[in-house]
Amino acid sequence: MTRRLIMDCGREADVLEAVAFGRWPDHAAELVAHVAACAACADLVVVAGALQNDREAACREAPVPAAEMVWWRATIRARADAARTASRPITVAQGVAGACAVGLTCGLASIAWRSVPWADRFGELATRLATRRVDLASTLAMEHALPLVLVLAACLVLAPLALYITLADD
Amino acid sequence: MRDVTLYELEQLGAGAAEAEEAFQMDEDSFRVFYERTARPVWAYLARMTGEARLADDLLQEAYYRFLRARVAHESEAHRRNYLFRIATNLVRDLRRRPRVDDVPIDNGRRAIDCADPQSEDAAMGAARRVDLRRAMARLKPRERELLWLAYAQGSSHQEIAQALGLKTASVKLLLFRARRHLAALLREGER
Numbered sequence: 178m179t180r181r182l183i184m185d186c187g188r189e190a191d192v193l194e195a196v197a198f199g200r201w202p203d204h205a206a207e208l209v210a211h212v213a214a215c216a217a218c219a220d221l222v223v224v225a226g227a228l229q230n231d232r233e234a235a236c237r238e239a240p241v242p243a244a245e246m247v248w249w250r251a252t253i254r255a256r257a258d259a260a261r262t263a264s265r266p267i268t269v270a271q272g273v274a275g276a277c278a279v280g281l282t283c284g285l286a287s288i289a290w291r292s293v294p295w296a297d298r299f300g301e302l303a304t305r306l307a308t309r310r311v312d313l314a315s316t317l318a319m320e321h322a323l324p325l326v327l328v329l330a331a332c333l334v335l336a337p338l339a340l341y342i343t344l345a346d347d
Numbered sequence: 348m349r350d351v352t353l354y355e356l357e358q359l360g361a362g363a364a365e366a367e368e369a370f371q372m373d374e375d376s377f378r379v380f381y382e383r384t385a386r387p388v389w390a391y392l393a394r395m396t397g398e399a400r401l402a403d404d405l406l407q408e409a410y411y412r413f414l415r416a417r418v419a420h421e422s423e424a425h426r427r428n429y430l431f432r433i434a435t436n437l438v439r440d441l442r443r444r445p446r447v448d449d450v451p452i453d454n455g456r457r458a459i460d461c462a463d464p465q466s467e468d469a470a471m472g473a474a475r476r477v478d479l480r481r482a483m484a485r486l487k488p489r490e491r492e493l494l495w496l497a498y499a500q501g502s503s504h505q506e507i508a509q510a511l512g513l514k515t516a517s518v519k520l521l522l523f524r525a526r527r528h529l530a531a532l533l534r535e536g537e538r
Contacts, residue, residue, distance in 0.1 A: 184520070227476075231479050255369045
């Protein structure tokens with residue numbers, strides 16, 4: 178027997194109700210006859226039956242925590258979020274202050290540089306660079322290697338510590 | 348075990364009060380709502396992700412987001428539907444994230460099957476559920492969401508549209524196609 182396949186079958190709701198309330202197929206003889214002729218409703222029976230059985234089993238077995246536990250976790254997290262939100266302006270202010278300090282230092286340095294006769298300084302620098310261009314880097318590295326390494330290591334150790342102390346909640 | 352100090356109790360009390368202000372309902376209302384919805388939401392999350400462990404985590408997250416959302420709900424159904432919308436978004440976010448331990452849902456028993464094997468009915472039921480899970484794993488994520496909400500959860504087309512961010516008019520056609528697809532896969536599995 179071939180089944181008609183129409184998208185908008187008027188008996189779908191009845192079939193779904195029969196499956197959902199456990200009347201299918203024993204207490205729905207008329208619907209059984211309809212489903213035998215309607216491909217859309219036949220699909221519905223297969224799919225809805227399987228999904229509803231699966232849902233029932235999943236709900237039975239669901240290891241959901243107690244409502245009190247979920248509520249308690251949510252309150253803890255809400256507090257943490259609130260604390261984070263409250264500390265955000267302080268972090269922004271610290272960043273702005275840092276940027277201002279760097280800008281101020283650069284400004285002062287440029288004023289100091291301009292106050293020295295620039296032509297003499299530039300000429301002196303150019304001469305130095307011309308004579309010691311090649312080995313400038315290596316000489317600098319050899320002369321200041323140890324202090325440089327020490328400064329870098331100190332930064333590597335102190336920077337995370339400073340960051341931790343700044344960002345720690347308590 | 349360390350005793351809780353009076354100061355800590357006061358802090359906890361103050362924190363709980365602050366949190367209640369941040370949430371859209373009080374603890375008693377939440378408990379009632381949670382008792383009604385937790386299991387269906389967990390089932391939805393477990394079937395959409397294919398993993399019970401993930402469903403546990405997402406359940407907590409879904410309720411947290413729900414509590415923090417300042418949304419006026421017209422009815423209990425609207426509230427429940429909003430929760431499913433959050434759950435759907437969480438599952439979609441999870442899919443977008445690359446995962447190291449991403450194992451395809453191919454053996455069906457990986458996560459949630461715990462039926463009693465002593466009874467023959469239970470064994471048959473479990474086998475059917477394995478078939479269903481295999482078939483569901485072969486569907487597109489949106490098809491899975493549509494089918495679950497429509498036939499497992501019993502949501503209306505309008506509720507499905509709201510939960511999945513679709514137009515109500517297109518739900519019918521999408522659902523029809525998804526249903527045909529799943530029915531074909533299930534029949535294929537039976538043969």
